[in-house]
Amino acid sequence: MARILHIEDDEGSRLLVRKLLQAFGHEVVEALSGVEAIRLAQSQSFDLVLVDINIPELDGYEVVLRLRSIESLSSVPIVAITAEGDQETSQAVGCDAFIEKPIDVASFPQQISMHLEKKSRPPFPCSPLLKASQRIVQRLEQKICALGEANQRLEELIRRRSDLLRNLSHEFVTPLTPVLGHLKLLLSEELGPLNPAQRDALLAIDGGLARLRAVLDTLLDVAALETGRLHFFARPYDFVRLVRRVIQEQRSRMLDRKLEFHALIPENPCPAHGDAEKIRRAIVHLLDNALKFTPPGGLVVLAAWTEPLLGVAVADSGPGIPKSRLDKVLELFCQGDSSLTRSAGGLGLGLAFAKRVAEAHGGRLSIESPPLSVPKVEPGIGQRLKGTLAKIEFQVQPHIPASSSM
Secondary structure, eight states, rough: OOEEEOOOOHHHHHHHHHHHHHTEEEEEEEEEEEHHHHHHHHHHHOSSEOSSSOOSSSSSSHHHHHHHHHHGTTTTTTTEEEESSSSHHHHHHTTEEEEEEEEEETTTTHHHHHHHHHTTTOOOOOOOHHHHHHHHHHHOOOHHHHHHHHHHHHHHHHHHHHHHHHHHHHHHHHHHHHEEEEEHHHHTTTTOOOOHHHHHEEEEEHHHHHHHHHHHHHHHHHHHHHHTEEEEEEEEEHHHHHHHHHHHHHHHHHHTTTTTTEEOOOOOOOOOEEEEHHHHHHHHHHHHHHHSSSOOOOOEEEEOOOSSSEEEEHHHHHOOOGGTTTTTTTTTTTTOOOOTTTTSOSSSOOOOOHHHHHHTTTTTEEESOOHHHHHOOOHHHHTTOSSSSEEEESSSSOOOOOSOOO
16 A cells, blocks of 8 residues: 555546556545645645646646755655656656656556665755756745745636626626616606606706616626626517617717717528527627717727628727737727727727627627728728727627527
């Protein structure tokens, strides 16, 4: 009976070695990384160590160097098992033997027994160079442990942020429900007739609440996205009708900002399959950004197509996005203009949400600033579009189940 420490990150390799050695009555303690192996070696005693050279964090050579600096392992045989390692280097850092992968199942237990017989070997001699290398590896180990702890704290902060987004959205949505209900009753004049000034005021409230609800819905989706719980529901819908609906919903904003708007949309219906509501909101985010960042009197163009993929491109004559931020605007909470004095609102969620929706439907989202070319747009109009182009594409029939978590 021997206690053997096996350092290996591959599950299949661990299982094979465990079965072979346990069949001969040996106890096998497994470590999936070098840092974990060092912790085990500092707190437990072993008769033999088996180490794969290609392991995460510290590699096998570094682990062996570190293990040889632990007094209880100075006389313990260490055997390298690897497919891509150097035998001479393995022996130089402190290994007693080198076994190539794939291991020979028939002879492996006998090889291990042979090395166990040498467990009373003299301590491994450490030259000044090896001792210096051991100190370097020890400092590296400490840095890796510190990074691991920092990553755990970061993951906890991300989890708390997701919980905060979800709870905050819920706390806002709950009181909004009766507000929206009573507003609908007022606008329908079920609670009495309205004069023109009252109707205008209620319509303004309705528009503001609709935008607030859209932000809250996006916050909920972002929280679900971060935790891997964003659900997509695949149903039949008409892509062309959906795009026309988006334009109609945003028409009043275009008029308020006195923007010149061109829509280039196919005339024929286009039956498709997917989560129409999330696709609609993804397109809304693209158009919303163009309307938000284009100055009054500017130009916004929306072009849609149905072959070979379903696609929508929105281009504008706004200030554009700095090249240094083009790679970041598709990340959560990142915006094209990061200054505190920026005039446009937003939380930096829309493009990240749209990107995820596109990917879930087998497509992609891309951003250009300034636009290299705008699909379907005449050259005269295209020359005026010097701001940003956001293009999103979807498959007509994406391979997503009726209800999936992505």
